[in-house]
Amino acid sequence: MTKIFGHYMPSEMLMLWLVEAVLSFTLIAALLAFGATGLLPANQSVYGGAVQAVDVAALITLAFGLAGSALGLYRRETLLYTRQLLVNIGIVALIVLPALAMFAPLFHADLFALLASREALWLPRILVAWLLCLALTRSLFRVALRHGVFARHILVLGDPDDIRGTPAPRLDDAGFFTIAAPASDPAALDPEALRARKIWGIVIAAAARASLPAAALLRCKSAGIRIFDEVDFRERRFRRLDLDRLPPDWLVFAERAFASxxxxxxxxxxxxxxxxxxxxxxxxxxxxxxxxxxxxxxxxxxxxxxxxxxxxxxxxxxxxxxxxxxxxxxxxxxxxxxxxxxxxxxxxxxxxxxxxxxxxxxxxxxxxxxxxxxxxxxxxxxxxxxxxxxxxxxxxxxxxxxxxxxxxxxxxxxxxxxxxxxxxxxxxxxxxxxxxxxxxxxxxxxxxxxxxxxx
Structure with a gap:
């Protein structure tokens, strides 16, 4: 999870959004600059036309990205279900394309006029380019999931059931987390051995916390292995608080409980x-x-x-x-x-x-x-x-x-x-x-x- 402005966001979803935005922008800008020339004013210079195409491509890419985020294209739940993904993509297209036609005059491009012109094919071209971009990135993303590219191997010190959350998705759902064999022996906290096993982080269950040597955990942390207690890990993973382990005075120490x-x-x-x-x-x-x-x-x-x-x-x-x-x-x-x-x-x-x-x-x-x-x-x-x-x-x-x-x-x-x-x-x-x-x-x-x- 990546912390952005105090809120935990799924790192792999942020990366997917960024990759799709860059690829969509590149394809649409190329299409506008070298294909649908009628989108640009007739007296526009070649250099000016290229700049115009970049501006309009940025507008279209931003519109698709924001609408896709609003309608759940970058939720793990949507990513794993093809039917829901296709429905969401269709609705995004139905919302974005009319909105683009309304706001495009701000970029000196009359998209309504183009619909009746000989360049009217620019609209399906852009839509096809965006759909091809999504098909490519989502296919590669699923392949990466199956091969564990995004999997983060964690070592649980204590009972793994203590950190799963109920009801909640399993920690090893969708290939994002894989729970290594639980360790109860403090001697197992050897940084080199853990790095050889590709352990991304260590989660300490409450029952095991008192028996663990702080020196061993500090060596692991200095070696780049993340250390979490079960409450913090579950908050990051599920983006909700653990009510069973919430101290009575938690509001006193909450970062944003009392706004200025x-x-x-x-x-x-x-x-x-x-x-x-x-x-x-x-x-x-x-x-x-x-x-x-x-x-x-x-x-x-x-x-x-x-x-x-x-x-x-x-x-x-x-x-x-x-x-x-x-x-x-x-x-x-x-x-x-x-x-x-x-x-x-x-x-x-x-x-x-x-x-x-x-x-x-x-x-x-x-x-x-x-x-x-x-x-x-x-x-x-x-x-x-x-x-x-x-x-x-x-x-x-x-x-x-x-x-x-x-x-x-x-x-x-x-x-x-x-x-x-x-x-x-x-x-x-x-x-x-x-x-x-x-x-x-x-x-x-x-x-x-x-x-x-x-x-």
Whole structure:
């Protein structure tokens, strides 16, 4: 894992993104410079035309790279499933190409005019070039995985089951990690022997920590072998906190748990700017949703519900009503799959997340942020806090419309689901910054588009 702006990113995925970006840019720039000459103004000089082609190729490559990242092309889960990969690639193309045609005039290239010209073939040429680039890099990447090129051999001192995480992917999934035979003998910590076995790092389980000689571990570290305790390794590997081994005072030492006033002001400004922009853009959609709710079933258009916010203070959350008015006659209940309480229009609104658009008003009021842990109802907070230690720690940041837990874990409707989502929420509390917020926003596009976790 590579640490970027305080957040752990998969090194092999970053490398794949970079290789594909460089190769795509090279192919598209060559295509524009020597092929689709109609893309450039007629009076453009040869040198100027080449520069223009480089600019447009950079725009196209950046658009494909950002859209691919937002839609999950660089997730390990997508990489391993061919069908999902093909679907994602198709959607990226459908989104990027119209967007390019709209923004290309900024680079003095009228792509709309080209669609009706004799040079109209430039569009499929660029798309084919990008697809060939992806086919080549992904094929080579899978071959490299099968041959263990990216495998990092780790030595576990103690029980390997202590560091796997449950539920979680195995550490040796996808060829990214391979667990060497566990070692309980401190004499096995010989740097030369470990390097001969191509050991990338040593993970120390808690049970074995007290019996290991510090001098032997220091020799290994000075030889370039990475040393992790099980908590740190699992946080890096799974990008969530280990709740079972989290000390009671962890918030005191968390790097980003308490943001500075400047950071708070910047985040608030970002929330205001983006929420106002989004409200303007989605206002027609919200009006249509309100009309559909009114025609579909009796009851109010909006649904107000008490939720727990920053530092445990409650506020009234706004949503489009998606259930019958008597949905909670028997008391608060989590939504279930195919819940009969959900109306016909409400089912569509929940699947597309349109029902959550009124929460932008909560953001404008300052009760919520765009990014943060999902606000829960007081009834469920009391229930979950009694069953899950440190559950209240998630309230040290403002709740959000989307968050790290939402883009990494499906809808939670049980104590165990809430526990897993808390592990992701507390990772966000500990490492939140603008870079991580942008990653969450990008990932939210994938969650909405593929209806992940909607009920």
């Amino acid at each position: 006033r400047l950071d708070q002001a910047f985040k608030r400004g970002f929330d205001l700017l983006l929420s106002v922009t989004m409200l303007i853009l989605v206002l027609p959609l919200m009006l249509l949703a309100a009309l559909a709710i009114r025609l579909d079933s009796a009851g109010p258009v909006f649904y107000r519900q008490e939720r727990v916010g920053l530092h445990g203070k409650t506020f009234m959350l706004l949503k489009f009503r998606s259930m019958r008015t008597d949905a909670e006659a028997a008391g608060p209940t989590w939504a279930a799959a195919h819940d009969p309480r959900i109306t016909r229009v409400g089912g569509f609104l929940r699947r597309t997340r349109i029902d959550e658009l009124p929460q932008l008003i909560n953001v404008l009021r300052g009760e919520m942020s765009l990014i943060g842990p999902r606000p829960e109802r007081p009834h469920f907070v009391a229930k979950l806090a009694a069953a899950i230690p440190r559950y209240h720690d998630r309230s040290f940041v403002k709740p959000g419309i989307t968050g790290w837990a939402q883009v990494n874990f499906p809808y939670g409707a049980s104590i165990e689901d809430a526990r897993m989502k808390l592990a992701y929420d507390l990772y966000y509390v500990a490492r939140r910054n603008f870079f991580l917020d942008l990653l969450i926003l990008f990932s939210t596009v994938r969650v909405i588009l593929f209806r992940e976790g909607a009920r």
